Amino acid sequence: MKNEIHHKKMTVINGSHFSDLEGFYEEISQLFMKDEDWKVGTLDGFDDILYGVETDITWKDSQKSKEDLGFDVTKEFYENKIRQGKPFNVQLIQQKLGELIVGKGQTLFEILIDIIESHKNITLILE
Template sequence: MKLDNSNNNKRESAVINGSRFSDLSGFYEEVSQVLMKDEDWKVGTLDGFDDILYGFTGEMIWKDSQKSKEDLGLEATMKFYEIKISQGKPFNINLARQKLDDLISGNGQTLYDILIEIIESHKNITLVLD
């Protein structure tokens, strides 16, 4: 579905299918196909995911969300921060270390939690976990 920013009164429906991916890059691929079919670029970052949601109004259904919760859980999130730390610039290494430490101590958010928080921060979207 192509997002039409000219008519914000139009409510849409989108389905993210957790059975189609098992990691963050797969999630980005899925949301790119679902939300940006007619675009010539794809989502590749958390900020990019957040940005495309400004053009969507309606219901977002996340099928197999429990599978995604496991796939994008503790292990995947630790790997996500470890990669940022090892790559260094342009990433904020101190922030990534802090997030990793929080995660290890049981106080941090997993990638799944972060994605849910991003979606729920958009008041124009109703999230349904299926």
């Protein structure tokens, strides 16, 4: 019996295709949800679609995304949720915002990286 080499799928997230979280969700929906009639629109939703996915993800222009989804956008992301209030846990979000401001919190970019890396079947390469 020959040994069959199992090639993992390769998925490319292209940082030059988007400059905010909505754009990132759009890109992800194109990549992973082509045949679905719903799109990714939350961090939890992004996490959910990665279950059972086996792929290498190359994030091109990740430095651009790191800046695009950095401090300012993350701060705004939390402030919008606090303004909206329910159904969000405002206290938790205020805590996260506070951590971000003092330099201890994660930016959206770092949160997205963490979500991807929490899935053991996915290898992430930042380019």
